[in-house]
Amino acid sequence: MNRNKNRRGWIRWCWWLLALSCLLMGSTAAFTLVVDPYQIYHPMLGARPRFNRYLQRFAVPGLARTAKYEIALAGTSMLQNIPNSAVERLCGGKTVNLCMAGASIHEEALTLRLVLQHPGAKTAILTMDYNSLSGGAIEPVLGVDFVFPAYLYDDSILDKFPYFLSLDSILASYRALRGPLREGETLDSDWPWKFPDTMKFEASHAVQGIDPRSINRAFGMSNLNLESMTSAFAANMFPLLNGNKSVKIHFVFPPYSILVWHDYAQRGQIPVYFAFKKWLVEQTERFRNYDIVDYQDRADIITNMSLYADIYHFNERITEQLVRSACMGDAVLTRSNFDARTQSLLHLVQSTDPVQIVKEARGTP
Amino acid sequence: MFFNSYEFIFEFLPAACAVYFLLAKAPRVGTWWLVAASLFFYSFHRAHSLWLLPASISFNYALSLLLVRQRRKAYLVLGIVANLLVLAVFKYKVALGGALGSGQTWWSALSGLTFPLGISFYTFSQISYLVDTYRGQDSPSSLGDYALFVTFFPHLLSGPILRHREMIPQFDSVRRRRLIPRYLARGSALIIIGLVKKVLIADPLAPLVAKAFDSTGALDAGTAWLGAAAYTFQLYNDFSGYCDIAVGVAYLLNLRIPENFRAPYRSTSIQEFWRRWHISLSNWLRDYVYYSLPGMRSKWKIFPYLNAVITMLVCGLWHGLGWTFVVWGLFHGIALATCAYWRRLRRHMPDVLGWALTFAFVSLSWVIFRAKDLPASLRVYRAMFSAFPWSPLTAWWNTSGLALLRHPVDAWSPEADLGRLALLVAALAVAVPSYSYVLARTMKPSVWTACLGATLLTICVLRFSSASYFLYAFF
Numbered sequence: 001m002n003r004n005k006n007r008r009g010w011i012r013w014c015w016w017l018l019a020l021s022c023l024l025m026g027s028t029a030a031f032t033l034v035v036d037p038y039q040i041y042h043p044m045l046g047a048r049p050r051f052n053r054y055l056q057r058f059a060v061p062g063l064a065r066t067a068k069y070e071i072a073l074a075g076t077s078m079l080q081n082i083p084n085s086a087v088e089r090l091c092g093g094k095t096v097n098l099c100m101a102g103a104s105i106h107e108e109a110l111t112l113r114l115v116l117q118h119p120g121a122k123t124a125i126l127t128m129d130y131n132s133l134s135g136g137a138i139e140p141v142l143g144v145d146f147v148f149p150a151y152l153y154d155d156s157i158l159d160k161f162p163y164f165l166s167l168d169s170i171l172a173s174y175r176a177l178r179g180p181l182r183e184g185e186t187l188d189s190d191w192p193w194k195f196p197d198t199m200k201f202e203a204s205h206a207v208q209g210i211d212p213r214s215i216n217r218a219f220g221m222s223n224l225n226l227e228s229m230t231s232a233f234a235a236n237m238f239p240l241l242n243g244n245k246s247v248k249i250h251f252v253f254p255p256y257s258i259l260v261w262h263d264y265a266q267r268g269q270i271p272v273y274f275a276f277k278k279w280l281v282e283q284t285e286r287f288r289n290y291d292i293v294d295y296q297d298r299a300d301i302i303t304n305m306s307l308y309a310d311i312y313h314f315n316e317r318i319t320e321q322l323v324r325s326a327c328m329g330d331a332v333l334t335r336s337n338f339d340a341r342t343q344s345l346l347h348l349v350q351s352t353d354p355v356q357i358v359k360e361a362r363g364t365p
Numbered sequence: 366m367f368f369n370s371y372e373f374i375f376e377f378l379p380a381a382c383a384v385y386f387l388l389a390k391a392p393r394v395g396t397w398w399l400v401a402a403s404l405f406f407y408s409f410h411r412a413h414s415l416w417l418l419p420a421s422i423s424f425n426y427a428l429s430l431l432l433v434r435q436r437r438k439a440y441l442v443l444g445i446v447a448n449l450l451v452l453a454v455f456k457y458k459v460a461l462g463g464a465l466g467s468g469q470t471w472w473s474a475l476s477g478l479t480f481p482l483g484i485s486f487y488t489f490s491q492i493s494y495l496v497d498t499y500r501g502q503d504s505p506s507s508l509g510d511y512a513l514f515v516t517f518f519p520h521l522l523s524g525p526i527l528r529h530r531e532m533i534p535q536f537d538s539v540r541r542r543r544l545i546p547r548y549l550a551r552g553s554a555l556i557i558i559g560l561v562k563k564v565l566i567a568d569p570l571a572p573l574v575a576k577a578f579d580s581t582g583a584l585d586a587g588t589a590w591l592g593a594a595a596y597t598f599q600l601y602n603d604f605s606g607y608c609d610i611a612v613g614v615a616y617l618l619n620l621r622i623p624e625n626f627r628a629p630y631r632s633t634s635i636q637e638f639w640r641r642w643h644i645s646l647s648n649w650l651r652d653y654v655y656y657s658l659p660g661m662r663s664k665w666k667i668f669p670y671l672n673a674v675i676t677m678l679v680c681g682l683w684h685g686l687g688w689t690f691v692v693w694g695l696f697h698g699i700a701l702a703t704c705a706y707w708r709r710l711r712r713h714m715p716d717v718l719g720w721a722l723t724f725a726f727v728s729l730s731w732v733i734f735r736a737k738d739l740p741a742s743l744r745v746y747r748a749m750f751s752a753f754p755w756s757p758l759t760a761w762w763n764t765s766g767l768a769l770l771r772h773p774v775d776a777w778s779p780e781a782d783l784g785r786l787a788l789l790v791a792a793l794a795v796a797v798p799s800y801s802y803v804l805a806r807t808m809k810p811s812v813w814t815a816c817l818g819a820t821l822l823t824i825c826v827l828r829f830s831s832a833s834y835f836l837y838a839f840f
Contacts, residue, residue, distance in 0.1 A: 006547070006810075007546055007547070009810040010546035010547045010549070010550045010810050011546045012810065013546075013550050013810035013811070013814070013815050014546055014549050014550055014553065016812055016815035016816070016819075017550075017553055017815045017818050017819055017822075020815060020816055020818075020819030020820075021818075021819040021822050021823060023819075024819055024820065024823040025823050025826060028823070028827065158376065159371075159372075161371035161372075161375060161829070162371060162829070162830045165371065165826050165827060165829070166827055166829070166830035167827040167828055167830070167831075168830055168831070169830075170827065
């Protein structure tokens with residue numbers, strides 16, 4: 001009798017524990033789902049979404065899924081500094097910017113997969129950054145320590161617990177509804193990933209900390225090889241390009257400043273990058289729905305250091321030109337113009353002196 | 366897979382338990398189900414090191430059958446040497462590589478192999494089985510039961526070290542295939558207590574520890590003391606939290622695995638400390654190392670003391686092949702020998718003094734255990750004892766959890782103060798006259814305990830996204 005009573009008491013306790021846990025966790029999950037601060041399931045409710053440049057990897061999958069757009073910009077920071085309205089004016093379609101600073105080709109492919117699933121998507125403009133092919137681990141970006149939220153990019157519901165049941169999501173929901181804007185955060189959905197004001201597009205700023213005789217000393221980039229670059233691209237992009245029927249994809253080679261090419265020359269990397277570029281051009285014949293837009297031989301841009309904030313990042317006017325070229329089909333790199341254009345870039349590198357460029361940049365505001 | 370993960374709590378554990386009880390009428394299938402579930406659990410993050418576990422099980426099982434048939438010492442030696450060799454190859458390869466010449470081709474291939482989690486635990490469990498079989502203290506089981514004894518997922522990554530003869534009768538018991546509400550509740554309570562220790566106490570302490578031990582700049586006395594204290598409580602809460610969850614999960618399956626901690630920081634001597642800290646390892650070392658060493662019955666009275674030092678050196682080496690572990694083991698061995706000698710003299714020491722000395726010794730010895738090498742530990746010690754004794758006390762007062770009491774609540778910053786708060790809670794918890802297993806056993810089935818449990822569980826789950834690995838998974 002007593003034993004049965006005891007048994008019933010423990011059964012009741014277990015049910016209480018289960019019910020209360022479900023109630024508490026269910027409430028927090030429901031709160032996150034309703035507010036949906038990263039817009040994974042629906043546009044945010046109750047407030048305007050916030051865009052935090054330190055949390056791009058959390059915001060991008062939601063934007064790719066639930067924003068209304070026809071044109072998507074994705075990839076690294078090379079295309080992030082442009083208002084959506086400018087792209088709309090240049091290309092004539094509602095735009096979303098899905099760029100992530102320091103994105104790897106894997107992250108770019110995860111984003112492109114979501115774009116290709118979007119019912120309204122017609123055009124995707126993607127950066128083709130050599131560094132995204134380094135194949136290394138996903139490192140913390142911009143000094144922020146985080147784990148890449150891969151669970152936000154897939155279609156499984158079973159791995160979404162870190163989103164629904166996490167203190168970070170509750171805080172993000174709460175801050176989105178009530179909190180003040182924090183450093184790196186904006187409500188501007190037209191230009192969510194605008195470069196911070198600390199990035200000044202001036203020649204002297206662009207060459208800060210650069211040793212022209214050993215440019216890579218300031219960056220510590222590792223050398224790449226053709227095999228790892230092509231295999232990284234093929235493993236991540238080929239499945240998507242294969243299955244894509246409806247979205248026009250433009251890969252754009254951004255116009256790094258001439259000092260970047262001098263860095264490549266100092267490290268003996270130019271032949272590797274040209275070979276990769278050639279290989280990529282050859283793939284356009286295999287997958288008809290994409291092309292390659294190349295601005296890397298534009299002497300008027302890459303030799304003018306006053307257009308840059310550092311040796312890689314150019315101002316929004318150049319980004320606008322690049323995007324317009326992608327939409328208009330200008331500056332497309334093909335088999336027929338490949339040799340001439342690469343030779344022209346090579347000649348530019350050979351005919352300039354990094355020491356002189358840096359000296360002039362330091363003397364010119 | 367780790368206990369403090371969404372996959373474990375919401376997917377793996379409910380599925381593993383549910384299917385196990387559904388298979389109650391087919392106990393052999395149930396056993397193999399748990400083996401399969403354990404291997405899945407083990408391979409969740411590191412599938413490439415999974416092959417070693419079945420290979421190790423097959424080898425040791427076959428050897429145990431041979432030992433039963435012919436009790437030859439050669440078989441036992443072969444088993445022990447092979448197990449230790451595998452352990453050395455995988456666990457000590459970095460250190461051995463340095464000593465043997467890492468430039469060699471065979472070494473390059475070997476060093477490409479990843480560290481199999483939990484290897485120290487399952488290797489020691491199997492060695493103890495071979496020794497017990499040889500001594501005639503244990504009898505063989507079926508392959509399924511043996512595989513489950515080794516792979517049983519609650520203990521697989523961080524212990525406790527199981528004994529074959531304690532587990533097999535439980536696997537065979539049909540009564541244990543029924544759901545017992547009292548055990549279910551006790552297991553749930555232990556899982557929640559373990560999660561609280563790990564997620565709410567140990568993890569927030571990690572930044573304080575890293576600041577003292579992993580920083581490269583100048584180290585002040587306050588940060589060093591804070592780091593040392595934080596590590597003392599981080600290690601305990603991390604490891605004992607894991608063991609609480611392991612025991613709790615076993616309870617859910619109506620199985621009992623040994624309790625591994627009994628409030629060790631309340632010990633009044635170092636001998637008592639080792640009876641309360643990592644009990645399964647202490648017992649293992651006592652039974653298979655200490656008592657196996659020569660000279661225990663010798664007329665030379667020094668042997669028991671010497672053997673204590675040697676045993677603790679083995680204990681240090683079990684944690685890793687590094688000078689820090691050697692020195693740590695040596696310190697503890699000397700402390701144990703000194704303590705034993707003191708007892709032999711029949712001198713009395715007040716409990717408060719005994720506790721203070723033991724706690725101070727253990728905390729200070731954790732510094733060398735945590736530091737990445739001897740110079741790094743000296744750097745922390747030097748900072749701790751700079752301008753001793755007053756400046757450390759002032760620094761400690763300014764930086765410890767007690768500092769929370771002195772600054773206004775609205776000046777608190779969660780990131781900075783969470784660690785200090787955790788330190789304060791952990792320090793106060795030492796004074797609680799009970800510990801997790803007793804709490805779970807004496808708990809009453811009231812609505813309030815269920816409410817408290819559900820609230821704590823929810824808070825822990827909400828912190829899973831920033832939870833870290835268990836420290837002992839890499840030993």
